[in-house]
Amino acid sequence: QVQLEESGGGLVQAGGSLRLSCAASGRTPSMATMGWFRQAPGKEREIVSAIRWGGGSTYYTDSVKGRFTISRDNAKNTVYLQMNSLKPEDTAVYYCAADTRYRSGWYSSPNAYVYWGQGTQVTVSS
Numbered sequence: 001q002v003q004l005e006e007s008g009g010g011l012v013q014a015g016g017s018l019r020l021s022c023a024a025s026g027r028t029p030s031m032a033t034m035g036w037f038r039q040a041p042g043k044e045r046e047i048v049s050a051i052r053w054g055g056g057s058t059y060y061t062d063s064v065k066g067r068f069t070i071s072r073d074n075a076k077n078t079v080y081l082q083m084n085s086l087k088p089e090d091t092a093v094y095y096c097a098a099d100t101r102y103r104s105g106w107y108s109s110p111n112a113y114v115y116w117g118q119g120t121q122v123t124v125s126s
Contacts (some may be wrong), residue, residue, distance in 0.1 A: 002026045002115040004096045009120030012086055015123070020081040022096030022117060033099040034072065034079040035113055038092035038122075045095070047108040049081060059106040064090075086124045093119040 008020040024031065034052035048071040050059040057071050069082040079096060097113035 002031060002098050002100075003074075004098060004113060004115055004117035006094065006096045006117040006120040009094060009122045011123045011125065012087055014086060014124055014126050016086050017082070017084045018086065018122060020083065020094055020120060020122075022079045022081075022094075024077040024079070024098065028077045030100045031098045032102045033113075033123070035097045035099065036070065036079075036081045037097055037110060037113075038090075039095070039119075040092040043092075043103045043109050047110075050106060051079060063106045083122070086122075088126045090122060091124050092122060095119045095121050 003025045005023050006020060008018060010018060013016055031053045033050050033052055036048040037045050038048050039045040048061055048064055049068055051070045051072055053072065056072065060068060067085045070079065072079045096117040098115040099113045
């Protein structure tokens with residue numbers, strides 16, 4: 001089992017920044033990919049970004065490219081999502097997730113991820 005705990009959400013004005021953190025505990029060596037997802041009211045959960053736990057390669061959905069940066073600290077078992085130039089449409093609950101399977105490509109479906117945090121609210125005011 002892997003336990004994930006997000007932190008760092010909050011209320012920010014448009015154009016501002018936030019940094020989300022996701023601390024992992026438990027069977028962390030089983031993690032292959034860590035992902036950040038978000039879900040806005042009335043919408044489906046969508047992938048925002050992901051990072052390979054070992055090699056560090058990254059994936060971003062088009063709407064956040066150039067604004068968000070994902071990183072990891074293997075020693076601390078923590079993944080970060082630095083969010084800059086935030087927009088009102090970034091408002092959502094942000095979830096951290098872990099995929100334990102080593103895959104050749106990037107999987108955007110939430111179904112590919114086994115472990116989930118409880119989420120942290122990000123609200124961007126206009």
